[in-house]
Amino acid sequence: xxxxxxxxxxxxxxxxxxxxxxxxxxxxxxxxxxxxxxxxxxxxxxxxxxxxxxxxxxxxxxxxxxxxxxxxxxxxxxxxxxxxxxxxxxxxxxxxxxxxxxxxxxxxxxxxxxxxxxxxxxxxxxxxxxxxxxxxxxxxxxxxxxxxxxxxxxxxxxxxxxxxxxxxxxxxxxxxxxxxxxxxxxxxxxxxxxxxxxxxxxxxxxxxxxxxxxxxxxxxxxxxxxxxxxxxxxxxxxxxxxxxxxxxxxxxxxxxxxxxxxxxxxxxxxxxxxxxxxxxxxxxxxxxxxxxxxxxxxxxxxxxxxxxxxxxxxxxxxxxxxxxxxxxxxxxxxxxxxxxxxxxxxxxxxxxxxxxxxxxxxxxxxxxxxxxxxxxxxxxxxxxxxxxxxxxxxxxxxxxxxxxxxxxxxxxxxxxxxxxxxxxxxxxxxxxxxxxxxxxxxxxxxxxxxxxxxxxxxxxxxxxxxxxxxxxxxxxxxxxxxxxxxxxxxxxxxxxxxxxxxxxxxxxxxxxxxxxxxxxxxxxxxxxxxxxxxxxxxxxxxxxxxxxxxxxxxxxxxxxxxxxxxxxxxxxxxxxxxxxxxxxxxxxxxxxxxxxxxxxxxxxxxxxxxxxxxxxxxxxxxxxxxxxxxxxxxxxxxxxxxxxxxxxxxxxxxxxxxxxxxxxxxxxxxxxxxxxxxxxxxxxxxxxxxxxxxxxxxxxxxxxxxxxxxxxxxxxxxxxxxxxxxxxxxxxxxxxxxxxxxxxxxxxxxxxxxxxxxxxxxxxxxxxxxxxxxxxxxxxxxxxxxxxxxxxxxxxxxxxxxxxxxxxxxxxxxxx
Numbered sequence: 019x020x021x022x023x024x025x026x027x028x029x030x031x032x033x034x035x036x037x038x039x040x041x042x043x044x045x046x047x048x049x050x051x052x053x054x055x056x057x058x059x060x061x062x063x064x065x066x067x068x069x070x071x072x073x074x075x076x077x078x079x080x081x082x083x084x085x086x087x088x089x090x091x092x093x094x095x096x097x098x099x100x101x102x103x104x105x106x107x108x109x110x111x112x113x114x115x116x117x118x119x120x121x122x123x124x125x126x127x128x129x130x131x132x133x134x135x136x137x138x139x140x141x142x143x144x145x146x147x148x149x150x151x152x153x154x155x156x157x158x159x160x161x162x163x164x165x166x167x168x169x170x171x172x173x174x175x176x177x178x179x180x181x182x183x184x185x186x187x188x189x190x191x192x193x194x195x196x197x198x199x200x201x202x203x204x205x206x207x208x209x210x211x212x213x214x215x216x217x218x219x220x221x222x223x224x225x226x227x228x229x230x231x232x233x234x235x236x237x238x239x240x241x242x243x244x245x246x247x248x249x250x251x252x253x254x255x256x257x258x259x260x261x262x263x264x265x266x267x268x269x270x271x272x273x274x275x276x277x278x279x280x281x282x283x284x285x286x287x288x289x290x291x292x293x294x295x296x297x298x299x300x301x302x303x304x305x306x307x308x309x310x311x312x313x314x315x316x317x318x319x320x321x322x323x324x325x326x327x328x329x330x331x332x333x334x335x336x337x338x339x340x341x342x343x344x345x346x347x348x349x350x351x352x353x354x355x356x357x358x359x360x361x362x363x364x365x366x367x368x369x370x371x372x373x374x375x376x377x378x379x380x381x382x383x384x385x386x387x388x389x390x391x392x393x394x395x396x397x398x399x400x401x402x403x404x405x406x407x408x409x410x411x412x413x414x415x416x417x418x419x420x421x422x423x424x425x426x427x428x429x430x431x432x433x434x435x436x437x438x439x440x441x442x443x444x445x446x447x448x449x450x451x452x453x454x455x456x457x458x459x460x461x462x463x464x465x466x467x468x469x470x471x472x473x474x475x476x477x478x479x480x481x482x483x484x485x486x487x488x489x490x491x492x493x494x495x496x497x498x499x500x501x502x503x504x505x506x507x508x509x510x511x512x513x514x515x516x517x518x519x520x521x522x523x524x525x526x527x528x529x530x531x532x533x534x535x536x537x538x539x540x541x542x543x544x545x546x547x548x549x550x551x552x553x554x555x556x557x558x559x560x561x562x563x564x565x566x567x568x569x570x571x572x573x574x575x576x577x578x579x580x581x582x583x584x585x586x587x588x589x590x591x592x593x594x595x596x597x598x599x600x601x602x603x604x605x606x607x608x609x610x611x612x613x614x615x616x617x618x619x620x621x622x623x624x625x626x627x628x629x630x631x632x633x634x635x636x637x638x639x640x641x642x643x644x645x646x647x648x649x650x651x652x653x654x655x656x657x658x659x660x661x662x663x664x665x666x667x668x669x670x671x672x673x674x675x676x677x678x679x680x681x682x683x684x685x686x687x688x689x690x691x692x693x694x695x696x697x698x699x700x701x702x703x704x705x706x707x708x709x710x711x712x713x714x715x716x717x718x719x720x721x722x723x724x725x726x727x728x729x730x731x732x733x734x735x736x737x738x739x740x741x742x743x744x745x746x747x748x749x750x751x752x753x754x755x756x757x758x759x760x761x762x763x764x765x766x767x768x769x770x771x772x773x774x775x776x777x778x779x780x781x782x783x784x785x786x787x788x789x790x791x792x793x794x795x796x797x798x799x800x801x802x803x804x805x806x807x808x809x810x811x812x813x814x815x816x817x818x819x820x821x822x823x824x825x826x827x828x829x830x831x832x833x834x
Contacts, residue, residue, distance in 0.1 A: 142305070265291065269320040276327050281352045285359065288324050295321065296375040303373050315376065325377065332356060332382070336389045340425055343432040351436050357382045358438065387446065394450050398422070399458035406462060408470030415478045419488050422451050426494055444497055452503045455483075459507055463515060476515055479506050480672070481582050516589070545603055549611050552598070556617040560624050563587065567628045574635070581632060581669050587625045588673045591618060626681060629670070630688055636662045641692045645702045645783075650712045656720045660727050663689065667731050683737060686728050687811070690739045693720070694746070695817045697783065698776065704785035710750060713783075717747040742769060742813050749780055755791050759798045770804030771815040779819050 058064055268287055275284035295318040302310050335342060335353040342350040364379035398421055404414050429447045437443050459479065467475070484490055489500045505512075563584075570580050577583065595618045598610045610618070640659050649655055663685065670681045704710045721743040728738055745765055752761050758781070766772050774796055781787040781795065806812070 265294070265318065266320070269324065272324055273327065276324070276331060279331070279349070281328070281331065281349075281356060284324075285328060285356045288321070288328060289359070289363075291318065291321055291324070292375070294318075299375060300373050322377075325380075328356070329382075329385075333385070333389045336386055337393045339390065339393070339433065340428055343436055344428065347432070347436050354386075354437050357386050390447070391450050391454075394425075394447070395454045395457075399454050404462075406465045406467055406471060408468055408474060411462070411467070411471045412474050415474065415482075418455070419478075419482065422455075423488055423491055423494070426451065426498060430494060430497060448498050448500065449503055452500055452506070456506055460511070463507075463511065467518075472515060472518060476512070477579075477582075477586075479512070481579055516593075542603060545601060548601065549598075549614050552594070553611075553614050553617045556614075556621050559587070560617075560621050563621075563624055563628060567631070570632075581629065581666075582672075584625050584629050584632075585669060585672050588622065588677050591621050591625065592674055592677060594618065622677070626677075626684060629666075629681060630684055633662070633666050633685060634688060634692070636666075637689065637692055641696045644693075644696050645713070647702070650709065650716055656723055659689070660723060663727060664731075679732070682728070682731055682733050686733055686737075687739050687813070689724060690742060691813060691816050693724075693743060694814070697746070698779045698817060698819050700779060700782060700820055703782060704750075707753075707786075710784060710786070714747055714751040717743060717750065721747070739811065739813055745769070746780065750784055755784075755787050758787065758791060759795050762795050763798060763802060766799060766802070766804055769814060770806050770810065771812045773814065773819075774799060775819040776814050776817070 057070070058067070268291055272284050272287045272291070275281075275287070295314065298314050299311055302308065302314070332353045335349055339350055360380050360382045364381065367374055367378050398418060404410065426444075426448065430444050433443055433447075459475070462475065482488055483506055484500070486492060489498060491498075507515075566577065566580075566583075569576055574580075595610070595615075598614065602609070637659060640655050640662070643649065643653070643655055646653075666685065667682065670678050670685075673681070704713060721740050724743075725735065725738060725740045728740075729735060745768060749758070749761055749765060752758060762777055766777075777795060777799065778792065781792055787795075
């Protein structure tokens with residue numbers, strides 16, 4: 019737009035060199051023609067042609083002016099950049115020249131730097147002299163100190179005078195090197211680099227502070243930076259402080275403090291002496307003067323006596339710690355503080371193992387624990403002077419129970435407050451008592467104990483030790499927990515002790531064998547009398563158990579260890595049953611008499627019955643809560659039952675395996691019968707199909723949970739009677755009541771002890787069975803009576819169904 023025909027045909031010669039420009043121009047012309055054809059397609063639009071021409075001319079002029087200004091600004095920037103590059107190149111050239119000059123200056127001074135080796139040797143000698151000046155006031159006094167200080171001062175001044183010229187020459191040369199290199203540093207700072215401060219050359223040779231010459235300060239504390247000084251300024255002006263106490267005077271004073279039991283003050287002076295000795299030894303170690311260490315150790319030989327005297331008092335205090343924390347805890351706390359001081363010094367020295375002073379590490383914290391262990395062991399656990407007979411051992415075990423609980427209370431209430439938390443003193447003491455008791459009981463078991471002592475020992479280990487009267491005392495829980503420390507004596511040792519107890523019972527065999535030395539008839543008479551006495555004893559024991567069970571029913575807290583006693587009776591009964599055949603005079607016919615075998619069986623059944631009754635007492639409150647709407651909606655009743663069963667199963671596991679499996683099977687049958695009895699108490703009737711579905715789901719969950727529990731305890735599924743619950747569930751889940759006759763027929767075939775009352779109660783539980791279907795089911799049961807197989811274990815015959823309520827009869831009229 020806005021161009022004549024002549025302009026359109028005018029071709030710039032440069033366009034031939036730039037084909038892209040020509041292509042862009044053609045595209046622009048095409049776009050302009052397209053736009054013009056769209057605007058001026060009607061004749062009346064041509065009147066505005068002049069306006070369009072002037073507007074486009076103004077636009078082109080504006081664009082061209084902006085392009086020119088942009089290009090001009092870019093050109094100015096490029097010009098400035100070129101000027102800066104030129105200036106930078108000149109500066110880089112100047113820096114290179116300055117660096118070259120500095121390099122040549124350093125090369126010229128290379129020979130002079132070799133003299134620094136001599137200065138280094140002089141510096142080492144100067145440090146040694148300063149160290150000696152520091153410790154002299156503490157090592158000597160009087161005339162000896164004055165003579166030593168004069169000799170050292172003269173030697174030190176001679177060193178300074180001999181090397182003052184060398185020092186001044188080196189400093190001057192270093193100044194020249196620094197001046198040669200400083201110019202280019204200032205130039206580089208123009209490129210936004212920070213100026214490096216000029217360091218005074220004399221600081222290279224500045225003297226360290228006398229107070230920083232200890233081994234720890236030399237390695238970890240560089241001290242303050244010295245100020246710039248002229249080479250002629252004095253390097254060291256030693257000032258002798260007023261005379262301080264000598265080493266031997268400190269030895270005497272420390273011993274006096276120990277005798278007066280001022281432990282913290284004595285230990286502070288002991289640490290000061292050890293620090294002084296270790297400081298000197300470290301200086302000798304750094305200089306490689308190991309031969310001089312023997313002289314220093316001999317001079318400080320009194321430290322060994324101080325350490326031994328302090329340790330003796332500390333361990334005496336630790337040995338009386340249980341008494342001191344009640345009477346004078348300050349003395350015990352002082353001992354613990356001293357132990358912690360020494361432990362921190364040990365840790366610091368071991369962390370930096372470049373130099374370890376003699377006698378380190380002391381390891382007093384471990385010694386603290388060791389003395390505490392010896393105190394606990396020596397105060398109560400002496401086997402040599404104790405009476406190991408039944409009554410004597412009973413008194414000894416009772417005293418142990420009383421003393422251990424009392425002392426653990428002291429540790430928990432008082433000693434814990436006197437030691438740091440990381441000591442974990444209560445757990446440590448608990449483990450010490452546990453370990454001491456283990457060793458002590460093993461020593462007792464090495465003695466020839468009678469059967470009463472063996473029984474008391476087993477009862478104390480297996481029951482009393484973990485009871486609330488001892489380690490599970492309410493005043494010790496929950497901080498004291500011996501469950502993580504393992505058994506008091508190993509299971510193998512428990513089994514060995516039980517066998518020893520059985521052997522003591524078998525001593526009747528010796529009497530029978532002795533009788534055989536006289537006549538065979540006497541032996542037979544002794545045997546017969548022994549069997550009669552055993553049978554009579556078992557009868558009396560069974561009567562005592564019955565009476566004990568009656569008293570326990572009245573008050574379940576009496577006797578205290580009811581279940582463990584019954585378990586012990588079962589174990590002893592089994593041991594006696596296996597031992598009786600060995601008493602028979604004729605080993606070829608060693609069998610238990612029938613009457614004695616019956617007495618043993620009665621004894622076993624009664625003990626098992628009492629144990630199951632105890633389990634039943636804990637299960638009945640739970641079984642009474644089902645069936646109910648709350649139980650259907652997801653109650654935790656069966657989970658609670660499983661907890662009770664698991665608790666009793668752990669107790670039952672203490673008897674030998676045949677009896678344990680018998681108790682487990684009887685427990686499972688008891689749980690099954692109680693569960694079925696609860697379902698047949700007519701407490702609930704399903705009101706809808708949804709409730710029947712919920713009941714089926716709940717029966718499935720409960721039966722599965724109980725079955726898996728007993729399976730985990732060691733009872734196979736084919737030995738369980740819980741299958742009756744699954745079969746009963748099928749009767750409830752059947753959706754078509756018309757098919758109940760077939761389902762009931764299969765049910766009574768599998769469980770022939772099911773009665774009409776049981777089936778009728780189950781039909782009532784469904785809630786949707788009509789009278790016709792009920793009559794048909796009962797008639798079918800009458801037509802198919804079932805006989806009990808010989809090996810069948812009754813389940814339903816032990817379950818009584820509540821009698822139906824009689825309809826209310828009026829005085830005049832017929833019953834409904």
